[in-house]
Amino acid sequence: MSHRSFQFSIFHFQLVKKEFRHIFRDTRSMLMLLLMPVVQIILFGFAISNEVKSARVAVFDPAKDAFTARLTERLHASRYFDVARQLGSAAEANEAFREGRADLVVVFSENFGENLWRTGEATVQLLADATDPNQAVTLTTYASSIIADYRQELLAERSIPLRVRAQVNMLYNPQLQGAYNFVPGVMGMILILICAMMSAISVVREKETGTMEVLLVSPVKPFTLIFSKLAPYFALSVVNLATILLLSVYVLGVPVSGSLLGLTMLSLLYIFVSLALGMLISTVAATQVAAMLASGMVLMLPVMLLSGMMFPVENMPAILQWLSCIVPARWYIAGVKKLMIEGLPVALCLQEVAILSLMAVAFIAVSLKKLKNES
Amino acid sequence: MPSNSHTFYPPAADAQPLSVYTERLTKRFGSFTAVDAITFSVAQGEIFGFLGANGAGKTTAMRMLCGLSKPTSGCAVVAGYDVARYPEKVKQSIGYMSQRFSLYEDLKVWENIRLFAGIYGMGKKVIASKTEQTLAELGFEAERNTLVKALPLGWKQKLAFSVAIFHEPEVVFLDEPTGGVDPATRRKFWELIYQAAERGITVFVTTHYMDEAEYCDRVSIMVDGRIEVLDTPKALRQRLNAPSMDVVFQRTVEKP
Structure with missing residues (x-):
């Protein structure tokens, strides 16, 4: 019996291909994943904004x-x-x-x-x-x-000579448009919910059907397994990101005033963090329903309340401010506000980038460890 | 831990090279001893039945043999590699089929074969020619492009077994491979197992069906983490004066 030497690789071509097949053959879920951001951004961008028109x-x-x-x-x-x-x-x-x-x-x-x-x-x-x-x-x-x-x-x-006129300048959002406030928040929420849900469900589904066991017994390294699994969902999320950005610019009328490249890179990093978070959720969740609830419901509340999307982080009690530090959306939304709305240079987002990178490494490391000890 | 007496079980009489060999293999979870110093060996090409009631430690033992979990103490050598030191080498040399038959339902028959062969590092050309051969042997030529979910359960299990031994492993581990199918279908499945064993593949199988236990060359029965008995089905029946393996199993497991 020959024992082929197995070289270390990040992706396994066959595994990536297989994952793409899962996605494309489940047309209904795929369409849902691609349309969800469209519906959400329109819903949040228009319906939930508190501005008044006509x-x-x-x-x-x-x-x-x-x-x-x-x-x-x-x-x-x-x-x-x-x-x-x-x-x-x-x-x-x-x-x-x-x-x-x-x-x-x-x-x-x-x-x-x-x-x-x-x-x-x-x-x-x-x-x-x-x-x-x-x-x-x-x-x-x-x-x-x-x-x-x-x-x-x-x-x-x-022409009464003495008169006081207070001049108020609205910075960054001179027209006081609601969308300016909402777009970064909505982006942060939609991406993390969809990405975490996708990767969590895809792993838990394999646990349910028993195929995960077979993959773990195979010579494929858990590291390769995780990255091959994430790759197709990363591709899908890039499509979602493009949709969200196009809708923000052309439908909600929020231009990208800073570097588009910087914004894209930050978003790709955030997508990766979110997918890795889903991976982490999948190690805890036993069923697809549990994975869905965990990534949908449980994630939604902290993201909405603690990310600065609805309430400014600076106004929160100290303990909530601390808590908000572990919400990835908080850092992403802060970065998007800087790059997209305020038009600041990428160099001013280094803190956000560093924290998100750390989170990515931590999530992947814990998932790997859990996967190796999987029963 | 109280020290128990442990019998050493020698390999079958017509001694061949060993595919699986353990010595005082033990796994503890906290204070609970799931596998208690089991020592046994399986010869190459042997069909070895690994029986035991639920919770007797079968699955834990099998996971250690597959390189999935590290022994607390003792050692196990599978396909010539120590499972604790070279789990990757072990994984490379074994095949595995789980009780939930473990193929992708939304992939076609050939796609499943291609995927798992690729995972075990086989070359494209070898895969192509061997796929033809396997499909012909199974009589599945017409089903090449069928989604696995459209196959009847008995066919799925046959396919899953063929996929598990596609890369010609030295040992194949079958974890209750025939759950949920009738005895006639199980018989057909066992024909595949015999063919594989004749080619020199060692078959390590767990099962709840005692008709299957009769098919094995040798059978072990685990009780509370220890191997209670280990011999050929015939010898076990004689020793316990039992008419069938069913009775052998009952008497062994229920022994006070």
Whole structure:
């Protein structure tokens, strides 16, 4: 019996090919994996953003003078509001809300222009539907600022010498677009969930069917086994990354203001960390359902709450800040914010890169050890 | 640990080179001794039945012999290599078929053969010609491009066995290879085992079916981590004055 010498290699061609076959022959799962990021980024990018666009405004204007007309025009011109209708009486406001035909009602006082001209003071009432308190606050804030702008303009026209104007500059996100905040977070979440789920399930499936045992008894090194298994899912994730980036730029309108190459490299590293995390999950999970739950549900909460995606890490209590350090998404999202939104040079992401690399090594090392002791 | 007396079991009478040899092979998990200083040997080309109730330590012993887990003490030599020192060499020289028949259901028949042959480092040309040969022997020529999941269970098991010995291992380990099939199909499966043994491949098989135990050259029965009896089925029946291996097994396992 001849004993062929077995050389050390990272990938085993036949194993990689076999894994690709698993993917391509399960068309339904493959389509799901490719479409999931599309659905998620559109869902998160549009639906869950808290910004207001084209809220419907109803106006009750008993004064009907040049000032009210101009202010109404201002509101309508803003991208936040559409002045949809004029009301015949203040009482109609209730009706408009109840029938769901208005998000905001603007009520001018009688003799609005006259008062303003004579006393320098006039009132306008803003009515919002506070069953959704966040939206109500946002709408009234936007409307107030438009009114304040208008007031400033009037003051300028009357050229009163002493006036204070506070100038507010919005950095990085001058239009206050929600997508700017959401895109890095959504990218961090989608990639880690999909990647971890894919690699965890693919390993656990082999444990369930018993083929893992046969692979472990074979002369293939566990190291080669892991990397051959990850390679096809890495390729699939690169397609997902491209989808996500294209959607972010062309659909959500968030440009890549820094180095695209840097962003891509950071994302590839993050994909690898996520796949390795799935590998780690697979060593604990006994069934495919458990693997799915662990990578889907259990991973989702810390990623959403601790990664800085929804709540800034700096505002968290110290213990949660510490906890957030072990969430890979935290570092990736921070890096993406720097590279994609702030347009900073890659050199400023070295900390994120170093931490993610460390995590990758740690996950792979633990998975390897577990795989070798596998029962 | 209390020291037990351990019988040394010599190889079969027509002494051939040994494929498996253990001496006081032991595996402990904490204070639990799963395999308790077993000593036995299997000759090349022998069909060796490795029996025992669930939890008797069969699987643990087999895992050590396959190079998957390190012995706590004692030693085992498989295909000429010490399992503790050269697990990779051992893995290279053995074949393995698990009770869950261990092929990929979503791969075609030839793809499964190609994959496992590739894993054992066989060359492309050898694989191609041997695939033809194997498919012909099994009468599977028409099924070359069939997905394995479309095959009946008995066929899958025959294919899995052929894949396990495709790279001509010195020893093939079969872990309850015929679970869930009827006696007639099991008989056909055993024809393959006999063919392999005739070619000089040592067959190390665990089973719950006592009709299969009768097919083995020699049979060992494990109880509580130790090999309680080891001999040819005929000699065991005579020694325990039992009409069948079934009764031999019952009496051995239930001994107080």
